[in-house]
Amino acid sequence: MAQAAPVIQPDLELSYEVPEQVTLLTDAWRRLRRNRLALLGGAIIAVLFMVALISIVWTPYPVWLQAVGPTYQPPSLHHLLGLDQAGRDILSRIMGGALITVEVGIGSAVILSLIGIPLGLLAGFYRGRVDTVISFFINIWYGIPDLLVALILVFVLSDALHLIPRGVFVIIVAFSLTRWMDVARLVRGQSLALREREFVEAARMAGGRDLALIFRHIFPNALGPIIVQATFAIPAAVLFEAFLSFLGLGLPPPTPSWGAMASDGYHGMDFAPHIVLAPTIALSITLMAFNWLGDGLRDAFDPRMRR
Amino acid sequence: MRGTLLYIGQRLILIAITTVLVSSIVFLLLHQIPGNAFLNETRTTPQALAADLRHYGLDLPLQQQYVNWVTAVVHGNLGESLVNRGVQITPLLVRETSVSATVGFFALFVTIGLGMLLGVFAALRQNTWVDYVASSAAVVGYSIPAFVIAIFMLLIFGHYFFVWTQGTVYYNVGWGDWTQVPVPAIALGLPYASYVARLTRASMLETIRTDYVRTAWAKGLKARIVVLRHALRNALIPVVTILGPLVTGIITGSVVIENIFGIPGLGKEFVTSILARDYNIVIGVFTFYAALVGLANLTVDVIYPALDPRIRY
Numbered sequence: 001m002a003q004a005a006p007v008i009q010p011d012l013e014l015s016y017e018v019p020e021q022v023t024l025l026t027d028a029w030r031r032l033r034r035n036r037l038a039l040l041g042g043a044i045i046a047v048l049f050m051v052a053l054i055s056i057v058w059t060p061y062p063v064w065l066q067a068v069g070p071t072y073q074p075p076s077l078h079h080l081l082g083l084d085q086a087g088r089d090i091l092s093r094i095m096g097g098a099l100i101t102v103e104v105g106i107g108s109a110v111i112l113s114l115i116g117i118p119l120g121l122l123a124g125f126y127r128g129r130v131d132t133v134i135s136f137f138i139n140i141w142y143g144i145p146d147l148l149v150a151l152i153l154v155f156v157l158s159d160a161l162h163l164i165p166r167g168v169f170v171i172i173v174a175f176s177l178t179r180w181m182d183v184a185r186l187v188r189g190q191s192l193a194l195r196e197r198e199f200v201e202a203a204r205m206a207g208g209r210d211l212a213l214i215f216r217h218i219f220p221n222a223l224g225p226i227i228v229q230a231t232f233a234i235p236a237a238v239l240f241e242a243f244l245s246f247l248g249l250g251l252p253p254p255t256p257s258w259g260a261m262a263s264d265g266y267h268g269m270d271f272a273p274h275i276v277l278a279p280t281i282a283l284s285i286t287l288m289a290f291n292w293l294g295d296g297l298r299d300a301f302d303p304r305m306r307r
Numbered sequence: 308m309r310g311t312l313l314y315i316g317q318r319l320i321l322i323a324i325t326t327v328l329v330s331s332i333v334f335l336l337l338h339q340i341p342g343n344a345f346l347n348e349t350r351t352t353p354q355a356l357a358a359d360l361r362h363y364g365l366d367l368p369l370q371q372q373y374v375n376w377v378t379a380v381v382h383g384n385l386g387e388s389l390v391n392r393g394v395q396i397t398p399l400l401v402r403e404t405s406v407s408a409t410v411g412f413f414a415l416f417v418t419i420g421l422g423m424l425l426g427v428f429a430a431l432r433q434n435t436w437v438d439y440v441a442s443s444a445a446v447v448g449y450s451i452p453a454f455v456i457a458i459f460m461l462l463i464f465g466h467y468f469f470v471w472t473q474g475t476v477y478y479n480v481g482w483g484d485w486t487q488v489p490v491p492a493i494a495l496g497l498p499y500a501s502y503v504a505r506l507t508r509a510s511m512l513e514t515i516r517t518d519y520v521r522t523a524w525a526k527g528l529k530a531r532i533v534v535l536r537h538a539l540r541n542a543l544i545p546v547v548t549i550l551g552p553l554v555t556g557i558i559t560g561s562v563v564i565e566n567i568f569g570i571p572g573l574g575k576e577f578v579t580s581i582l583a584r585d586y587n588i589v590i591g592v593f594t595f596y597a598a599l600v601g602l603a604n605l606t607v608d609v610i611y612p613a614l615d616p617r618i619r620y
Contacts, residue, residue: 037446144329145596147559148577152333152589155581160340239452243563246454247578266458266567270466280455288450
């Protein structure tokens with residue numbers, strides 16, 4: 001990507017071979033396009049987003065409406081995915097669940113990046129005492145089962161202290177508070193390396209302030225790995241929500257969370273397996289799509305993969 | 308040797324400190340909760356309530372409670388259950404840990420054994436159908452959460468093959484038979500096995516192209532020796548690095564797996580106690596988990612130099 005040195009042709013005519021100028025994102029997109037699995041993942045995610053948006057304004061039946069037909073009814077033409085143990089339309093609830101999945105996934109990725117990126121940048125840029133403190137927290141965190149701390153946080157924040165009502169937001173907060181360390185560690189490493197580079201030194205010599213150096217010069221150059229890390233945070237958050245709701249510690253009952261639906265259906269699994277199959281398959285496909293896209297992005301942003 | 312022991316000793320002290328620190332956070336978090344664990348009992352009188360609070364030391368100021376708790380934990384005493392009075396938590400959790408550990412070790416065995424087997428075969432037969440089948444299975448498998456696999460296995464073995472299993476996969480009938488271990492352990496280990504398979508395949512592909520492996524072939528060594536002694540040993544190094552997170556994952560996963568199959572282990576206790584607001588047990592389980600994760604990471608760090616002599620403590 002660097003400027004190519006002028007090449008002197010044998011006939012002594014000076015000609016510059018100007019390499020094509022592409023931005024990081026264009027370059028990554030070109031390589032991502034060649035990865036079929038990542039594209040499939042992206043397509044599935046696009047469908048998920050569309051379903052989630054549609055579910056805000058329209059679902060075949062209201063997601064909470066009980067007894068729209070006989071309970072435990074298997075799939076039929078009227079109810080494509082059947083009815084659950086309370087006679088609710090499962091297709092509608094899957095659509096509503098898509099919205100919750102999107103909210104939890106995107107919300108967590110955004111909030112944990114907002115916590116992790118500044119802390120990682122500060123630790124890597126200032127080093128010394130700032131770094132010691134932040135790294136201390138990061139290292140402690142690697143010795144604990146983080147999801148279980150998040151589980152307790154959800155419980156304490158919503159049920160016990162009544163700070164945040166039990167809902168999507170408290171799950172996002174609890175997850176982000178225990179998972180920002182991944183991003184912080186990555187950004188710290190990036191900014192430790194980038195702060196020694198010539199362009200940062202040049203910017204400092206030109207009189208750039210610390211904040212300008214950090215956000216205008218170091219941050220944009222660490223963007224690729226950050227995007228990859230944030231993409232992998234989405235399936236983790238989605239799985240965390242499903243895990244909590246499945247155990248009955250997540251979203252409260254009428255909410256059409258896929259985890260809670262799986263837990264509902266699990267009790268009647270031997271005679272009505274369709275109730276448990278729909279949400280678990282939806283969840284698995286969603287997680288798969290995000291993981292494929294994440295893998296694709298990682299390869300696309302990795303300079304070593306450049307051909 | 309003496310260096311190793313010294314290192315292990317230092318790490319053990321560090322693990323103890325981390326464990327107390329982490330469970331202190333949980334202790335303080337749970338003690339922020341207004342009211343107390345006995346308020347929802349309707350039949351209690353103010354006198355009985357005061358006696359209960361006195362019995363558990365909950366009438367003391369928080370600082371005093373915390374000091375008492377830390378002193379007790381350092382002596383290995385996690386206190387008494389709030390719901391079932393008289394039940395000492397430490398022996399209870401030790402018993403449950405042995406149940407969880409049985410399933411967990413089997414799951415780890417499935418993860419590493421199956422994952423490495425698939426990874427090695429996929430790498431040795433790169434771009435053949437073996438590779439394609441193994442790689443696609445891995446790429447699908449690691450996205451399917453353990454609890455979904457558990458539900459499917461329960462559906463298959465507990466329902467469709469009921470005649471064959473006679474309902475023994477569902478543990479509400481009682482725990483204690485070794486035949487009950489494999490099904491939940493496979494459910495727990497399978498997602499991570501896919502991950503290990505991907506990792507093994509990638510590092511194996513890198514290793515079998517190195518000069519020293521080519522030399523080993525050229526010397527005329529048997530395939531088994533080349534693969535096992537020359538290639539696999541080096542290909543294992545990246546796999547060992549993820550063992551720490553793997554154990555954390557298996558512990559987290561066991562919480563939901565034990566609840567699905569009704570296994571009387573730490574994970575089931577954890578969820579039951581949260582729902583019953585038995586905070587003493589919640590803190591106790593957490594202390595156990597923190598210690599287990601620490602010990603697992605230590606084990607990994609001790610194995611590591613044995614595998615790769617370039618690495619020293």
